[in-house]
Amino acid sequence: MIGRIGRWFNERAKLSELWQSQMVDYKVPKNLTFPYAFGVMALVAFLIQIISGIFLVMYYQPNIHTAFDSVNYTIMKEIPFMWLIRHIHAAGANFFLAIVYLHIFAGIYYNAYKKPRELTWIVGFFIYFVLLMTALSGYLLPWGQLSYWGMVVTTEIPTSIDSAPIIGKLKIGETISVWMKGGYELGQITLGRFFGLHIWLLPLILLGLVGFHFYLIRAHGITSPDGREIDKKKEGVPFHPYITLKEGAYLMGYLAVFFFFVFFYMKHFLPADNYDPANPFKTPAHIAPEWYLLAFYTMFRSIPDKFLGFVVFNLALLLLLILPFLDFSPLRSARNRPLFFAMFVVLVISSMALTILGTMPPTPTNALLGLIFTLAFLSFFISMPIISILEWGWYKAKGGSKND
Amino acid sequence: MEASRRDLLGFAVGGLGVLGAIGVLYPIVKVLSPSQASLAGARVEVDVSQIPDLQVRVVSWKGKPVFVVKLPQGFQWNGKRLNDQNAKLLQGQDAYALVAVCTHLGCVPLWKPQGEGEFNYPVFHCPCHGGFYSPWGDNIAGPPPRPLHVPPQKREGNKLIIGEAGFVKELT
Amino acid sequence: MIKTIFFTVLTVAFFYIVWINNIFAPHEKYEMPPEHRKIAMDYKYAKEGRELFIQNCASCHSVRYDALYLTQVQANPMLASLQEKYGKVLPRDVYESVFMNDLNALKESFGKVPPDLSTIYLVKGPEYLYNFILEPQKVLPGTTMPPVMAGRPEETAKIIAYLRSVSEPPPQEKAKRNIMGVVTIGYLIVMGILIWLWRDRILKKMGLH
Numbered sequence: 001m002i003g004r005i006g007r008w009f010n011e012r013a014k015l016s017e018l019w020q021s022q023m024v025d026y027k028v029p030k031n032l033t034f035p036y037a038f039g040v041m042a043l044v045a046f047l048i049q050i051i052s053g054i055f056l057v058m059y060y061q062p063n064i065h066t067a068f069d070s071v072n073y074t075i076m077k078e079i080p081f082m083w084l085i086r087h088i089h090a091a092g093a094n095f096f097l098a099i100v101y102l103h104i105f106a107g108i109y110y111n112a113y114k115k116p117r118e119l120t121w122i123v124g125f126f127i128y129f130v131l132l133m134t135a136l137s138g139y140l141l142p143w144g145q146l147s148y149w150g151m152v153v154t155t156e157i158p159t160s161i162d163s164a165p166i167i168g169k170l171k172i173g174e175t176i177s178v179w180m181k182g183g184y185e186l187g188q189i190t191l192g193r194f195f196g197l198h199i200w201l202l203p204l205i206l207l208g209l210v211g212f213h214f215y216l217i218r219a220h221g222i223t224s225p226d227g228r229e230i231d232k233k234k235e236g237v238p239f240h241p242y243i244t245l246k247e248g249a250y251l252m253g254y255l256a257v258f259f260f261f262v263f264f265y266m267k268h269f270l271p272a273d274n275y276d277p278a279n280p281f282k283t284p285a286h287i288a289p290e291w292y293l294l295a296f297y298t299m300f301r302s303i304p305d306k307f308l309g310f311v312v313f314n315l316a317l318l319l320l321l322i323l324p325f326l327d328f329s330p331l332r333s334a335r336n337r338p339l340f341f342a343m344f345v346v347l348v349i350s351s352m353a354l355t356i357l358g359t360m361p362p363t364p365t366n367a368l369l370g371l372i373f374t375l376a377f378l379s380f381f382i383s384m385p386i387i388s389i390l391e392w393g394w395y396k397a398k399g400g401s402k403n404d
Numbered sequence: 405m406e407a408s409r410r411d412l413l414g415f416a417v418g419g420l421g422v423l424g425a426i427g428v429l430y431p432i433v434k435v436l437s438p439s440q441a442s443l444a445g446a447r448v449e450v451d452v453s454q455i456p457d458l459q460v461r462v463v464s465w466k467g468k469p470v471f472v473v474k475l476p477q478g479f480q481w482n483g484k485r486l487n488d489q490n491a492k493l494l495q496g497q498d499a500y501a502l503v504a505v506c507t508h509l510g511c512v513p514l515w516k517p518q519g520e521g522e523f524n525y526p527v528f529h530c531p532c533h534g535g536f537y538s539p540w541g542d543n544i545a546g547p548p549p550r551p552l553h554v555p556p557q558k559r560e561g562n563k564l565i566i567g568e569a570g571f572v573k574e575l576t
Numbered sequence: 577m578i579k580t581i582f583f584t585v586l587t588v589a590f591f592y593i594v595w596i597n598n599i600f601a602p603h604e605k606y607e608m609p610p611e612h613r614k615i616a617m618d619y620k621y622a623k624e625g626r627e628l629f630i631q632n633c634a635s636c637h638s639v640r641y642d643a644l645y646l647t648q649v650q651a652n653p654m655l656a657s658l659q660e661k662y663g664k665v666l667p668r669d670v671y672e673s674v675f676m677n678d679l680n681a682l683k684e685s686f687g688k689v690p691p692d693l694s695t696i697y698l699v700k701g702p703e704y705l706y707n708f709i710l711e712p713q714k715v716l717p718g719t720t721m722p723p724v725m726a727g728r729p730e731e732t733a734k735i736i737a738y739l740r741s742v743s744e745p746p747p748q749e750k751a752k753r754n755i756m757g758v759v760t761i762g763y764l765i766v767m768g769i770l771i772w773l774w775r776d777r778i779l780k781k782m783g784l785h
Contacts, residue, residue, distance in 0.1 A: 263757025
């Protein structure tokens with residue numbers, strides 16, 4: 001009976017043809033490494049956030065007087081299993097960002113952003129950016145001390161534009177800051193608008209961007225880890241079952257690690273100070289952005305001039321966006337490019353160091369280290385054109401040409 | 405030999421997959437179930453000694469408005485009767501509860517102890533479409549097709565407990 | 577191979593520092609004598625702790641999540657009718673508006689309204705609370721909290737046990753959650769291995785590998 005319904009449906013929706021063309025006939029390289037799975041892990045992390053979010057929205061109240069209690073009493077204590085859904089959403093946000101970072105670094109390593117995939121990279125950058133905004137707006141909602149003061153710090157960042165010579169007089173920064181908050185202080189208007197952004201507008205935009213990202217990936221196929229495109233007619237393995245089941249197994253591993261934190265180690269994802277209700281008259285002793293923004297925070301803090309600090313961390317984002325155009329070398333994949341590999345290691349270590357420095361108090365030593373690692377981070381991007389020119393030289397010497 | 409081992413693995417994966425799906429669905433169903441506070445609202449206590457004679461209090465029970473009617477000692481009512489369903493059920497009770505939802509189209513009727521319109525004795529009058537009920541909720545005129553519903557209720561001293569079986573066992 | 581190990585170790589170390597134990601950014605640690613720590617972490621003292629709380633703390637601090645309001649508020653007949661309308665745990669703005677006079681009186685005496693302590697155990701932890709309640713000035717110089725429990729460390733530990741019972745689920749519930757966690761993780765590991773083996777079989781049959 002079920003078979004007959006299945007066949008009726010399949011004849012009309014043509015699902016088995018879709019499956020065959022998209023999953024079985026779609027060929028990918030045989031030698032894909034573990035980091036290639038970060039993409040599907042990010043997708044699953046996204047789905048987990050959406051589903052857990054659907055249930056949280058049923059009980060959360062976006063009102064400054066009742067928001068904290070709706071989370072810490074109704075959700076965490078009153079409704080059966082809602083504590084679990086909240087844990088999943090809080091840990092999930094951190095895991096989602098962690099996986100996205102790993103995915104970005106894997107893409108940089110294997111040069112996945114090179115022609116014809118520059119647009120894939122650009123769309124990916126915007127996914128990352130919108131995701132950061134989603135995380136920031138979400139963190140405000142529990143209305144704890146860290147939620148409130150973290151957002152105070154965030155909405156103060158645009159005011160650093162006012163430290164600029166000449167244009168600073170226009171007070172554009174303050175205008176932006178007041179506009180973001182909906183007033184001079186963080187209040188009901190701010191909470192209401194960030195709630196709306198967080199639960200539907202930003203996720204909808206993310207869905208659109210992710211859909212486009214997926215389409216572009218499938219349109220071009222997957223490059224192999226050594227930078228080659230495979231000839232889909234002669235080589236490669238069918239996506240199903242070669243990749244689907246492999247990534248399925250990896251996903252189980254990812255979820256096992258994820259649920260370990262969900263059940264047994266939420267200390268970092270539900271920080272103690274956020275169990276203190278928001279108090280506009282008392283700043284917590286340790287206030288800093290969440291780990292996923294700390295690298296940018298350190299860059300901002302390390303530069304004595306506020307406006308320059310603002311420029312530098314925006315520059316970091318911009319350089320990330322235009323990486324496909326900075327790295328115009330004909331060679332692909334860090335496996336074949338020792339210079340690139342060396343700079344990649346510099347990039348990874350700088351990013352990690354900048355993040356960790358963000359957790360440390362701003363002593364003069366730490367500030368100096370922050371400056372050094374900021375420069376090291378930027379040097380990766382600045383070295384790209386230089387390395388590209390060098391590699392073009394070697395490439396042409398070996399008989400390669402622009403038309404390869 | 406090889407085929408059956410592959411099938412066993414596939415079967416195991418499929419079976420565990422179903423178990424996993426159930427494991428995910430269980431908390432979702434529990435999260436959506438009525439809360440303790442809401443279920444507690446299924447039992448409402450009213451101190452009827454606080455209600456003056458021939459007056460009606462309105463309370464909330466299971467999300468619905470409910471009349472708590474207090475009749476004076478030796479109350480006689482010689483009004484029009486179309487049916488005696490509720491009167492028989494509530495015979496001998498000086499206080500009882502009726503679901504305050506008109507059985508025509510759902511408005512909340514009004515208690516008129518001085519009478520209303522053509523009736524100069526205590527009645528419930530529904531202003532929406534002119535339905536009339538006896539003090540026991542039996543329909544006596546107008547569009548209502550049946551008497552007001554009577555919730556399960558019992559009496560303990562001065563307390564009328566709505567929501568537990570007693571002199572009325574279940575919702576009519 | 578070396579590259580894989582290098583990047584894996586780097587990633588794991590990074591997330592260990594950022595998420596589990598940041599050795600570069602230590603926070604203050606407070607001490608608590610072990611015999612009193614045992615009392616604070618023992619759920620059975622929560623009931624006694626509640627009584628002690630009502631006697632010593634409730635004239636200034638509420639514990640709204642346990643429907644434990646200020647003594648002055650508890651005596652107010654309005655509380656019962658409010659609770660009938662809103663439930664045992666009153667919404668914060670309702671509570672603060674209706675009992676504004678009582679709260680303002682506290683603000684006059686202490687400079688600020690003594691905070692509600694429903695989640696304080698999660699914010700500060702038992703060691704901090706023990707030290708603060710016994711010697712407020714030592715932990716937070718300039719605070720207006722009087723040393724109401726001075727010289728009574730054992731009772732303080734019991735009050736902490738009570739505060740813990742309001743913030744954390746009871747031991748049976750905790751045990752249930754632990755079992756849920758172990759079952760979930762075990763299930764995922766088993767599924768992962770099974771899928772891997774199943775894939776191996778399928779690929780062998782297809783002639784790929």
